[in-house]
Amino acid sequence: MANVDTVTQRRLSREEREPQMLDTAVRVFGERGYHGCSMEDIAAAAGVTKPMFYAYFGSKDELYAACIAHVARQLEQALTAAGSDEDDPERLTFARVLAFFRFIGGRRDQWRVLRREAGPFAEELARARGTIVDLTLRQLEASPVPAGSRADLVPLAHALVGAGEALADWWVDHPEESAETMAVRQMNLIWLGLEGLGAGRVWAPQQLPAE
Amino acid sequence: MANVDTVTQRRLSREEREPQMLDTAVRVFGERGYHGCSMEDIAAAAGVTKPMFYAYFGSKDELYAACIAHVARQLEQALTAAGSDEDDPERLTFARVLAFFRFIGGRRDQWRVLRREAGPFAEELARARGTIVDLTLRQLEASPVPAGSRADLVPLAHALVGAGEALADWWVDHPEESAETMAVRQMNLIWLGLEGLGAGRVWAPQQLPAE
Amino acid sequence: MANVDTVTQRRLSREEREPQMLDTAVRVFGERGYHGCSMEDIAAAAGVTKPMFYAYFGSKDELYAACIAHVARQLEQALTAAGSDEDDPERLTFARVLAFFRFIGGRRDQWRVLRREAGPFAEELARARGTIVDLTLRQLEASPVPAGSRADLVPLAHALVGAGEALADWWVDHPEESAETMAVRQMNLIWLGLEGLGAGRVWAPQQLPAE
Amino acid sequence: MANVDTVTQRRLSREEREPQMLDTAVRVFGERGYHGCSMEDIAAAAGVTKPMFYAYFGSKDELYAACIAHVARQLEQALTAAGSDEDDPERLTFARVLAFFRFIGGRRDQWRVLRREAGPFAEELARARGTIVDLTLRQLEASPVPAGSRADLVPLAHALVGAGEALADWWVDHPEESAETMAVRQMNLIWLGLEGLGAGRVWAPQQLPAE
DNA sequence: AATGAATGAGGTTTCATTCAT
């Protein structure tokens, strides 16, 4: 009854099949998000049946965790390797940053696995974020900026907002800090930059806006 | 068992009840995420039944969208108001940044609504992110940094990573850009800072690491 | 706060408003079927609120029953009136058939209310159908019929009605046909029978009843 | 309390279980109508759980459509087979009519599935009906018919089918009648016509087709 | 007389997960 043609794909050992299944899971999770695909979908995409995934990974959560760990490990290796032969802080920083983007560039799906999923309201979220980015952008445009980089203001605004968001996320887990401290931290990075900080400068408000 | 206070709350007009329901939805979504709570849960938390939410907001998606829009509107207003009387770029920037953190500080739940949800694998995600943050942190620690700000290196690392993530997100929608261009952008911000950029400086690699 | 313009439509007495509401219900039920519309839909189409319908008709089932009875009453009157001045059985039959199709022709929605979906109101539907069958039956009983087949008159009446109903269903999709043509068709079948038609005969009215 | 027989029925293959489930669905739909039963009800009657029905049939609508198609196919086969060895139009007609009623006689529930409520599956219902109408139409086209009435054959076919359907509806409430009696009744109307019946003629089969 | 507010109950559908073969 069994089809002979398919036999060549069957009965692989665990060491052969498991990475294959994990790669498929990363891809499908990356494309459609955790809640956007079912175990059935992933199993079908991998060409095996659901019980195989349960046998190898235990549960959907564990499978997703395995995907995250898998991608994170690869990214970490890429970043670690990138700076191994650099001593100068500036060159080291750039090497790492470049390695990061090179990694992402070839693996958009894997990157998506590391970012949280949007869902049906992605549009709304993007709009909300866009509002803040626009505000930042208009502010940048009002400043004197080198001519050649004017087209780069949009991604720059995204980066500024992203830095603030990450600080806010960190702050959620460290509520003992004051808003003023957080704001100063953000200023230290985005105003002075690492070069300024490396030179020993510290940003401080001349006069704190009233609350 | 029935709370007398809630009895007096019955039969409110839509103008009174709808914002109340929206506030509850923001809170519950913020606490548990979109997929982490059901309409039933939200309705119960608001002290009404599901059909009220469907009557006023249409669907779970639309409710979530309304929450996002609600929070985004408030945040935007806070940011817009913050810089209204500032002309100096530095002071304006700081005013905005401070307003942002002051907004978040009082409304952690609302902030969570604007961030995507983690789910059962939040821990794993945090660990993955932590790997990259640690890498960045060790690099910062190896640099000469002003003594007083050494405790600030951890949030600084988060901010750096957050800026990169936002750039990567933006890049997903603009795949025509090269990894090198993206990396240079990141450097412009994090190395020179807005002060440097405002002074007309442009960051460029002295020598590009080989791919 | 109340809009003066709408006041002219308000506060109608029950005698004025109830038939209006019933007509709307017949139309909406006819268009979309019992399960295809909600009380909310019907109320909106009638320009009143749901509680009005509940106050006047009790429940959705009772409303549907009222619609059926309303249409059936009109149809019965049309058929009864049609044969009032005819003695010749052939002419009488044609008059009734013609009246039936003329009735349907002007009120497709009402016809649909008599044909659609059974359910909790099946009894009411059967009763409405029985009215027409009884009318046909009494006409048959008045004719000379072979003794042995007298018991067969009831199902025969059902068949006659069923043939007409099927023609009416077909007519709904071919509205370019006139009521007269439809009536002639019905006569061709039920008066001559296939034997007659097969022998080359064609039924035609000697004199068309005036509309 | 658990029935031992059903225990032995567990873990059937799809080939065995699916027809069994379909039969149950036809029965329950026939008894209670589309809106009169839930998927839960049908699943319970079949001795399985809802997800099995969704796995095999997709949705409630698709299940109902499958039921209609199932019954229609059987009916069509019965009617087609019935006339295969008849040349005489009269005998052929009777054979078909008899086959129709014989079919209905053994499967009242299946008949109800073809007659009850329209809805999202109206298309499927119309198609099923069209099959029978087409069969009748082709038979009519093979007979000698007066030239002028040839265009009327389509509605004539509808009427013939409608008369049979009405007789079948009546029969559902009078199950003491035999299929043969019902077929003779149908012939009395459609072959002799009311003119013939009025003249005292009675249609009777010269020889009853063997069952 | 009329309505906006509110709900109980039920329906379809999906999905992570397990069992028997």
Added chain:
DNA sequence: GATGAATGAAACCTCATTCAT
């Protein structure tokens, strides 16, 4: 080692109906 069969649980959504004003 691998799978088709099967399910428990829960989610979203709708709607007939009633209550308080």
